[in-house]
Amino acid sequence: MPHYLSPDEMQRTAPAETAFRSPVPTQIVSNGEFNPLPQTPEQRRVEARVAELADDLAPRHGLGRREFLASAAGMAAAFLAMNDVFGPVFDVTRAEAAEPGVAGARADALAGQLIVDVQTHFVRDDFKQDGLLTLAQYAKKHWNPALAGENDLARFKFENYVKEVFVDSDTKVALLSGAPFDDSSWDLLSNDQIAAARAAINRIAGSRRLLSHAVFTPRRSGWMDRVDRAIATLKPDSWKGYTIGDPLFPSKLGSYWRLDDEKLVYPFYEKIVKAGIETVCIHKGLLPADYEKSWPGVWEHATVSDLGKAAKDWPRVNFVIYHSALRAFLEPPDAALAEFEQTGRIKWATDLAEIPAKLGVRNVYAEIGTAFANSAVANPRFAAALLGTLVRGLGADRVLWGTDSVWYGSPQWQIEALRRLEIPEDMQRRHGFAPLGPADGIVKSAIFGGNAARLYRVNVRAALGEITGDRIAAIREEYVAQGGMRSNVRYGWVHRPTA
Known part of the structure; x- marks a missing residue:
């Protein structure tokens, strides 16, 4: 998986596969686009509580701990643990975790729900960047001798x-999405490969x-020919752009750009409107902790x-x-929440949410992705x-579901979190x-699913039937x-534990 963390930042991370395999992650997992924070005291309490509940409740279901945590009851137990620590934020009952069949019945009742995930990824078969493998190999040697697949992408x-x-x-x-890089060897999938995967599946x-x-790439030579x-x-089905240019490092090629550049980008809008492919997805937010120093003159392109x-x-x-333009947590989550409680604002995400009221537009959407x-x-x-x-700002009809999978493993825990x-x-x-x-x-x-179905012209009843x-x-x-x-494995980076 590509990343744009600095070597010093990478020294403070460990592969997410080594983390405790709770149904819901018990620490922040980075996809390489932002710094994972250290596990907080609250998250450690959640992790301990999940393990405690698993040991207590798994025998009631005739399961071992691993099997219990992979079950619907184990998922319910994880949200019980979250409520025990953070207060009653999630709708869950102890009966779902403790009584056989209760959680399964709920899961079965919701299994037919239309879920349209508008941000997913995988890498091409010939992807050769082995940075992630190096991390996995280090983890096997120093952290988790039982780790399997450390040499396999x-x-x-x-x-x-x-x-x-x-x-x-x-x-x-x-x-299925992609991303542009100044060094093409980092490309996850080409546009042709994305289209081929769509056809195959x-x-x-x-x-x-x-x-x-x-993926469209203003400022690159011949980019409009590739759009044609x-x-x-x-x-x-839609377009993907990164106004920040190369998401790995500040571009030395000057590949960053602005959505409101009339000379550069407006001809693109004219072309896609004429073609009837009118949805443009833009990566925003999620910068490293030192973005003002490490991305001088560039970071503004990640704002709205x-x-x-x-x-x-x-x-x-x-x-x-994408990511609702949320600036990465550059301070402890409690401080970010306290700032919201005091000011009513969430950096960059509130700016996004205020655009419709300020400008009277109805064509601005938020995908929640890694931000959620x-x-x-x-x-x-x-x-x-x-x-x-x-x-409140965009309307419930302008917020889209996305998970940034497969970096975080199966997205079922994210689905359950929103449910x-x-x-x-x-x-x-x-x-x-x-x-x-x-x-x-x-x-x-x-x-x-309803909002994405409208954007992507999906007939919900017919689609669910098929x-x-x-x-x-x-x-x-x-x-x-x-x-x-489910394996409950996440793929990416977590903050390295300290003694």
Whole structure:
């Protein structure tokens, strides 16, 4: 997995595969686009409580600890532990964890929910960058002698992607993405490979399971010719851009750009509107802790300062801002939450949420991605504040579900986190937030799939009918019948423990 952490920052990380395999991560996992914070005292308490509940409750289900933690009851136990530490933020009962069949019945009732994950990744078969393997090899030698697969990038490739996303989670439709790098050897997948993967999975499934991005790269020579070719031959479902340019390091080639650059980018908008592929997904936020020093003159391109004018000038273009433009937690989560409680603002994410009211536009969306995944782990009250901010400002019909999988393993824990999350009543009253409601209620159903279905022209009823009976559904059913279970493995980096 590529990363843009500095060598010094990498020395303070360890592979996420070495972390305790809780159904819900008990510390922040980085995908390489931001610094993972050290495990907080609260997260250590959650981890200890999950282990305690597993040891206590697994025998009631006739399971060992590992099997219990991979079950629906184990997932419920993890959210019980989160509530024990952070307060009643998640909708979960002890009966789900303690009584056989209760959690499974709930999971079965929600299994048919439309989940459209608009941010997923895997790497090409010939991906040769071995930075991640070096970390895994170090972990096997120094941290976890039992670690398997330390010399194999297969965990980030096609077959494991299909298993983690479509078999080990309730995801029904996924959008496969990519990223641009000044050094092309870091490219995860080319646009052609993304399109080929879409064709392969949909052919295997017999339904429209996978959507595809085409990455566009302003300032690179011939980029508009590649856009023309993508429109003519690849026919992507939407576009993916990085205004910051190369997401590994500040670009020496000057590949960063602005959404409101009339000369450079507006001809692109004109072209995609004419082609009818009008959704543009933009990576924003998630910079290293020292971004002001390490990305001078570049970091501003990760903010949404360029979004308002572009959205107003191009009302037919749908601008989907990935990670909700959330600036990475550059201070302890408690401090970030305290700042929100004091000011009512979340850095960069609030700026995004305020654009519709300030400019009168309705074509700005937030994808929650890593912003939700890590805030739910670090402090679920902060995750609630983030969702409340986005829904209040953009509307529940302008927030999209995304998980940044396969970096974090199966996205089922993220799905369960949103299904169970509720904004605390005191936060609702103070900040004017509406409740998120039940797992299959109007708000969460819109976020999980309804909004993306509208953008990507997915007929929900027809899609669910096809997916229920497709080949991937049959594979999943057979897998479960044979005792298959989630591994609870995450892929990426966590902060290295200290003595």
